[in-house]
Amino acid sequence: MAKRRELVHDIKLQVASLLRSSCVNIQVGSEKQKLTVHEAVFRKSSSPSLRRLVEPGFRESEEGCVDWTHTSSETVERVLTWLYFHDYQSPEPVIRTSGGVADEVDSGTHDAGIGRNGNTYETPFDDGQNHPEGDLDLEPELVVEAIPDETVAVFGRFEAEDQQLQDAIFESCSIRPLTPLGRCVEVAPIMSTYKTAAGVFEEQSFPHETFSYRDPLLAHAEVYSFAKYHLLFKLQQLALQRMIITLRKLDCSVEYAEQELTELIEFVYDNISADQDGEEPMRKLLSQFAAINYTSILHGSFEALVGRGGDFGLDLARKLSRRLLAHGVSGESAEDKFDDRIWNVELQVQQRDREIESLNAQLKDSFVWGRGINKKGRRR
Incomplete structure (x- = not known):
């Protein structure tokens, strides 16, 4: 609760500062699309490079325009959305054609209660009561x-x-006493919880044999790359978490799964450099996933990627050697499933607690109003 109150307080302070803030223009993508963002968003960012964009003495600050034409407009929009709302949109998987190429469908984006998606707002809490x-x-x-x-x-x-x-x-x-205030008019209770884009995505069903996951996979990788370059550690962690959730939905036995993974791995190893003091997290995640599903995806473009060697081939060889030393038995998938079950149980407990709290409030409301009725039906 303390963290929630602190977050709400921070949001109020941020909104107040935005109302007093000037704006800066951003040119993004090869088409040089124009976006506008409050200077306060950059000024309060944890990234030194973003804060420098609005500090006096720098060219961007003097001109009031930032050149990010080297980055796609979709990626910049997701980063700016995170700077405002601590979450970002990602494209949903799209339906494949018979040739493996995804169809263009109006799939929308995830909403987490931030004016999008999905992240898709959570529906208001239903108290489970029937009101004839x-x-x-x-x-x-x-x-x-x-x-x-x-x-x-x-x-x-x-x-x-x-x-x-x-x-x-x-x-x-x-x-029959007066109907309690909470039920006397057809107005749903105020929502007290909001689902993030990741939470909404986990609840949705996109069978991998029908849907291509190329777009969401690349979206998270691009956001991660941008966040790491500009030292946005929290956004980097969020993109990594979203990538894990998406990878868990993949079925590597699907015919075109190796094509999507190959394109993702090539982007990550071409655009995200290795760390000097340890294994780079996104590289580690993808090489680990490839090692776990090695026998299912070793064909086509993925087989060609492994044949070229390079950093990915070396990371994959290390992961496979660990599997061989463990007699080919990997516990990572079982651990992931166990973690998922624990997380789902915790969510169910939280939901049950909210239901109990709401029912107790309605019972108290009914008791207070019922106590004030005399035998003739008048209020005391």
Whole structure:
């Protein structure tokens, strides 16, 4: 809870600073598309290179324009989205044709409650209660509360003189108290949780034998490359996590899986340099995945990639040697599945806690309102 309050406080401060901030123009992609971003977003960034873009004395700051034409517009848009909302959009897998090339379909993007996708907002919490139309019929209660006894006669001789009718009205009110505030009108409770783009993606189903994962895989790799170059460590970690989630959905027995992996691996090893003090995380992830699924993807373009050697061939050989030393038995997949099960159980527990909290609030609301009704149906 403390972290959530701290995050909300930071967001409020960021919004206030944005309202007072000037804007800077960015040219992105080979088409030199123009984007606009608040200077405060760069100024509060953890990246020294981004902060320098709006500091006095630098060319970008003096001209009010940043040249990122060497980076695709989609990647820059995802990075800027993360700078504003701590999450970013990614394309969904698209349907393959019989030739293995993905069709152009209107698949949309993931939404995490940030004005996109998906990340796709989470639907409002459903309290699980059925509210029949009769529960929302407030006419008897409104008649009793709005009309004092001394003014009953104005409604006509029949209503005033028919004591049996009046007794029936009061009796109905005493049996069924006023509907609690939380259910008396058809308004859903305020959402207290938001799903990230990764959370939405995990819940969706894109069978690999039908859908191509090329676009989301390359999107996460491009964001990771940009984040590492500009020292955006948190964005780098997010892109790495999103890549892991996407890789877990791949079925390497699918005919065209090796083509998608080959293109991804070539991009990563061509654009993300190796670390001097250890194994580069994204390279390690992909070489590990390739080693685990080696027998399924060793054909076509992937086989040609392995034959060329280079850094990837060396990293893959190291991973395969570890598998051979372990008699060909790898525990990584089992560990991943176990971690997934633990995570899913934790999510179910959190969801159940929210449901219990909501039901307790409704019960308390019903008790408070029911206690204020006397036997004749009047409020005390």
